[in-house]
Amino acid sequence: MSRLQELAGQGQAVWYDYIRRSFLRAGELEALVDQGVRGVTSNPSIFEKAIAGSSDYDVDLERLARRGLSVEEIYEDLAIDDIRSAARVLRRVYDDTDGLDGYVSLEVSPALAHDTRGTVAEARRLFGTLALPNAMIKVPATPEGIPAVATLIGEGVNVNVTLIFSVAQYEAVAEAYLTGLERLASTGARLGRVASVASFFVSRLDTALDPVLEARGRADLCGSAAVDNARLAYARFTELFRGPRWEALAARGARVQRPLWASTGTKNPAYPDTLYVDQLIGPHTVNTVPPATLQAFLEHGRVERTVDRDTPASLARLEELRGLGIDLEVVTERLLAEGVAAFARSFETLLGSIEDKRARLGSPRQAAAFRLGPYRAAVDRAWEDLRRERVMQRIWEHDHTVWKPDPAEISNRLGWLRVAQELRGATGPLQDFARTVAAEGTTHALLLGMGGSSLAPEVFRKTFGVAPGGVDLAVLDTTDPEAVLARAEALDPAKTLFLVSTKSGGTVETLSLFRFFYERTAAALGRERAGARFAAVTDPGSSLADLAREHGFRNVFLSDPDIGGRYSALSPFGLLPAALVGVDVELLLERALTAAANADGCNCPVEGDNHAARLGAALGELALAGRDKATFFVSPAVEGFGDWVEQLLAESTGKEGRGLLPVVGEPPGPPEFYGDDRIFLHLRLDGDSALDGAVADLERAGHPVIRLALRDPYDLGGQFFLWEMATAVAGWRLAIHPFDQPDVEAAKVLARELLAAYRADGRLPEAEPAFTAEGIRVYGDARGPSPGDALASFLRGGEGGAYVALQAYLPPSPAVDRALGGLRAAVGGRTGLATTVGYGPRYLHSTGQLHKGDAGRGLFVQLTADPARDAPIPDPAGTPGSPVTFGVLEAAQALGDRRALLDRGRRVLRLHLGPDPASSLGRLARALG
Numbered sequence: 001m002s003r004l005q006e007l008a009g010q011g012q013a014v015w016y017d018y019i020r021r022s023f024l025r026a027g028e029l030e031a032l033v034d035q036g037v038r039g040v041t042s043n044p045s046i047f048e049k050a051i052a053g054s055s056d057y058d059v060d061l062e063r064l065a066r067r068g069l070s071v072e073e074i075y076e077d078l079a080i081d082d083i084r085s086a087a088r089v090l091r092r093v094y095d096d097t098d099g100l101d102g103y104v105s106l107e108v109s110p111a112l113a114h115d116t117r118g119t120v121a122e123a124r125r126l127f128g129t130l131a132l133p134n135a136m137i138k139v140p141a142t143p144e145g146i147p148a149v150a151t152l153i154g155e156g157v158n159v160n161v162t163l164i165f166s167v168a169q170y171e172a173v174a175e176a177y178l179t180g181l182e183r184l185a186s187t188g189a190r191l192g193r194v195a196s197v198a199s200f201f202v203s204r205l206d207t208a209l210d211p212v213l214e215a216r217g218r219a220d221l222c223g224s225a226a227v228d229n230a231r232l233a234y235a236r237f238t239e240l241f242r243g244p245r246w247e248a249l250a251a252r253g254a255r256v257q258r259p260l261w262a263s264t265g266t267k268n269p270a271y272p273d274t275l276y277v278d279q280l281i282g283p284h285t286v287n288t289v290p291p292a293t294l295q296a297f298l299e300h301g302r303v304e305r306t307v308d309r310d311t312p313a314s315l316a317r318l319e320e321l322r323g324l325g326i327d328l329e330v331v332t333e334r335l336l337a338e339g340v341a342a343f344a345r346s347f348e349t350l351l352g353s354i355e356d357k358r359a360r361l362g363s364p365r366q367a368a369a370f371r372l373g374p375y376r377a378a379v380d381r382a383w384e385d386l387r388r389e390r391v392m393q394r395i396w397e398h399d400h401t402v403w404k405p406d407p408a409e410i411s412n413r414l415g416w417l418r419v420a421q422e423l424r425g426a427t428g429p430l431q432d433f434a435r436t437v438a439a440e441g442t443t444h445a446l447l448l449g450m451g452g453s454s455l456a457p458e459v460f461r462k463t464f465g466v467a468p469g470g471v472d473l474a475v476l477d478t479t480d481p482e483a484v485l486a487r488a489e490a491l492d493p494a495k496t497l498f499l500v501s502t503k504s505g506g507t508v509e510t511l512s513l514f515r516f517f518y519e520r521t522a523a524a525l526g527r528e529r530a531g532a533r534f535a536a537v538t539d540p541g542s543s544l545a546d547l548a549r550e551h552g553f554r555n556v557f558l559s560d561p562d563i564g565g566r567y568s569a570l571s572p573f574g575l576l577p578a579a580l581v582g583v584d585v586e587l588l589l590e591r592a593l594t595a596a597a598n599a600d601g602c603n604c605p606v607e608g609d610n611h612a613a614r615l616g617a618a619l620g621e622l623a624l625a626g627r628d629k630a631t632f633f634v635s636p637a638v639e640g641f642g643d644w645v646e647q648l649l650a651e652s653t654g655k656e657g658r659g660l661l662p663v664v665g666e667p668p669g670p671p672e673f674y675g676d677d678r679i680f681l682h683l684r685l686d687g688d689s690a691l692d693g694a695v696a697d698l699e700r701a702g703h704p705v706i707r708l709a710l711r712d713p714y715d716l717g718g719q720f721f722l723w724e725m726a727t728a729v730a731g732w733r734l735a736i737h738p739f740d741q742p743d744v745e746a747a748k749v750l751a752r753e754l755l756a757a758y759r760a761d762g763r764l765p766e767a768e769p770a771f772t773a774e775g776i777r778v779y780g781d782a783r784g785p786s787p788g789d790a791l792a793s794f795l796r797g798g799e800g801g802a803y804v805a806l807q808a809y810l811p812p813s814p815a816v817d818r819a820l821g822g823l824r825a826a827v828g829g830r831t832g833l834a835t836t837v838g839y840g841p842r843y844l845h846s847t848g849q850l851h852k853g854d855a856g857r858g859l860f861v862q863l864t865a866d867p868a869r870d871a872p873i874p875d876p877a878g879t880p881g882s883p884v885t886f887g888v889l890e891a892a893q894a895l896g897d898r899r900a901l902l903d904r905g906r907r908v909l910r911l912h913l914g915p916d917p918a919s920s921l922g923r924l925a926r927a928l929g
Helices: 003-009 021-025 028-035 044-053 058-066 071-096 116-130 145-154 167-186 203-215 225-240 244-251 291-300 311-323 328-360 373-388 391-396 419-423 428-439 455-464 481-490 508-525 527-533 543-551 572-581 585-598 611-624 641-653 692-700 713-734 744-761 787-795 814-831 848-853 886-903 917-928
Strands: 012-017 037-041 103-107 135-140 159-164 196-201 258-262 285-289 368-371 444-448 472-476 496-501 534-538 555-558 629-634 661-664 678-685 705-710 771-773 776-779 803-809 834-839 858-865 907-913
Touching: 003 012, 003 037, 003 291, 012 258, 012 291, 021 028, 021 071, 028 037, 028 071, 037 071, 037 285, 044 071, 044 328, 044 585, 058 071, 058 328, 071 103, 071 116, 071 328, 103 159, 116 135, 116 145, 135 145, 135 196, 135 328, 145 159, 145 167, 159 167, 159 328, 167 196, 167 225, 167 244, 167 328, 196 203, 196 225, 203 225, 203 328, 203 428, 225 258, 225 311, 225 328, 285 291, 291 419, 311 328, 368 373, 368 611, 373 391, 373 611, 391 713, 419 585, 428 555, 428 572, 444 508, 444 572, 455 472, 455 572, 455 641, 455 713, 472 481, 472 572, 481 508, 481 886, 496 508, 496 527, 496 572, 508 527, 508 534, 508 886, 527 534, 534 543, 534 572, 543 555, 555 572, 572 585, 585 611, 585 713, 611 678, 611 705, 611 713, 629 641, 641 661, 641 713, 641 848, 661 834, 678 692, 692 705, 705 713, 744 848, 744 886, 776 787, 787 814, 787 858, 787 907, 787 917, 803 814, 803 886, 814 834, 814 917, 848 886, 858 886, 858 917, 886 907, 907 917
Parallel strands: 012 037, 012 285, 037 103, 103 135, 135 159, 159 196, 196 258, 258 285, 444 472, 444 496, 496 534, 534 555, 629 661, 629 678, 678 705, 803 834, 803 858, 858 907
Antiparallel strands: 368 705, 771 776, 776 907
16 A cells, blocks of 8 residues: 555545646556546646646647647647546546545636636636536635635536635635535535635745744744644634534535645755645645655655644644734735735746747757767667666656665755755745845855855856846855965955855865854954854755854755755755845746756657756767767856866766766867767857857767757756756766765875874875976876976877866966966877866866776876965864964875875876966976977
8 A cells, every 4th residue: 555545544635736748648647546646736837847848749839829829728728638638547536536536627817816707707618618527727715716716616616726825714715615515505406516625835834934933033933834824724624614504515415625735845955855744644635745745755754644633732833923923814915925926927937938939849949959970879779778767757756776776875865856846936035145135235255165065156156147236256166275365355254245055064175264264254353243244055964054053154054965966056055146146046946947847757758858868868878889078068158057067977977987078168179189089068058159160060070969059048047957867867878876976085085194194293295206397396107307298208198088187286367277278278289188177176076086986098187386375274163273274285185186096096197386387387388289
């Protein structure tokens, strides 16, 4: 017996809050019905993502457009077809339960939310058009919608009354239902053939109240109001549906209007993901759950009667809110207004998406185009394998065996699949915080983080700039002392927000930066004011959360602990920095959800257009065929995205001797420049044709090319999700684990050992150079007479499929950037090999895993220099003394990574440059000329 069937034994039905054409055609609803799902709800947002995000509806949409139908008529035709299909599947549930369950809902236009007559007319028409006994029409519980409910029930129309937030609202809805039944009874009709549910929205109340409760020092009440409110509504239900009035209706066959718990996906990652199911189980109830919540409940939900557990305690807690000055009626009225507005926006977005899709169906533009040349047949087989093995469905089902038999670091690393859905409509605290700090006079924000905590924020700042009213964000993800000091000297602590961002709370670089900037802020403002200039993004229960409380941070934002760092762009790790600079984070999430709809398991990569599945399988298959250098050409306006995807691919796929090397920022060359180890990815923003010719030349030369089209920068929201899913799929094809990073720890361990030696001896253990010339010390198996000769000799060791990684432990600056670019070009021109450039220690968190876990053909050129000036790292924050400096930490990290590479049999040449690194790099480039 499934958990859903156990719930039915408790008197609760689970309805599924999801619908789309391929989901129905693939038989997935039937499978869920077999597990115990007993109904379906829909809304414009669900339809919009399915229509905009896939080709499910393209044929019918084009046919309807040719008939000259309006956008509204096209939507209705498409939606009604899906509703009918779902109703056919659910008819057996309807018959087996004698009309209790088996319903599918379609809502009236949100534009009619405040129009009683319009709502009644629309509902009559839709119900008549559907002509199905197991169809329900959704009507909002607005003051104008509630009278419509009474009228419709009185006419025998099945009604799902939605957007109920308060007990008072619920009472009015129940009264309308009873009134409608009495009207129907007066006609002599059979009351048992009309059904209604009262959709009581749950989680949004906690989302609204939790920040208020925290601000008023009552965090102990967080996460309780939503369930308490629903339980009081249930108590009123048991009172309203008994007594003489109800008994007279029941004698005529009337059914109770069951409370339906809606908005039951958990928004706060600190709460259990099945909270709003587990705590509201009881007789005569329905819970409509989104896919993520259903999956979570099937895995670990608890089945026991809870909906009327200790109702007096619920009432007492809600009374405490009143004592805190929180008027629940005011809050729920605002939620109703916001809900109506959100539904209206969703409907407008839906119509806009249909209009856009209608226009695009007649154009040659493709969101994803695969030109694979001689590899096409092999990739086609990979796509077919995806379908045969149900890979996409299994990923969405959280089936760890897609990748490995052991669930470790897989089952608890799939939160990225649903984070956009969970956060959409729940980003208010992030946006409110951003507006508040800007209004207080904060002009700058400095994010202290590494890897997954820093790269997405950097993309947002580079791509979107700073909107009017936003805060100018910078990212500091280096331990180079010159870079740290330059950033510190440019900022006014009184006008700067320091955002400490780390998933684990223990990232050594991030904590070192926090200690440094906390001490400077405390020195400038006083310790009693310093903490208010800091905020944190971390996981629940991390050491950073404790540190933040200890130092009085103004806020701590928690992310889903089941999301790994490099998959966290659409979590608070990315969205809070985006909100600070003024990005429309809700629009970003909308684009991500469209991409997620496209990547759904029911969108077949063979007959459908599942771009993420196709991309991931193609990348994996091409890597197995030796095309493992994923070379990115990115439109300049979104070029920052390249650094983010570099980490995602390199850290996820460099395992067990296999991997994809992301090549980002390498200038395009003629087709003959490239070897047969490349695959080219062109991320093209509409209107940017600068690279079209070069990419077309590569296609004609037989190189595999994949083009991805972006309408505008907000499509990056979709690209984040697309690449996360594609990387997971590539991991399947490569038979590797895409969510761990086993080799990253090696360099960290060695760096810690070196720091321990420094603390003991006052110096870092250092090998003797092979030779010194031109002010450059050369380390490794290298011969002179010059550093340029040593480098040229080292590069001659590159075998077929090799690549060269330039690892720069140098102060980032425009001059060093240019010099590294020149050296990179010289290396590529001399060797014909793929080249990458990364600043240390940043690259340790992005490409370090690949360097140690791939096939071992990399040539690693480590570039170091003595810092012109150094900076102490207070340890711990708030105490005097500084045993280690940033210069020592950076040097230990460089030495530790070099040793880790050598331990794995990699070839490493270290060049310790003179006091002017840019000039030294220039001489090296000229020597290779």
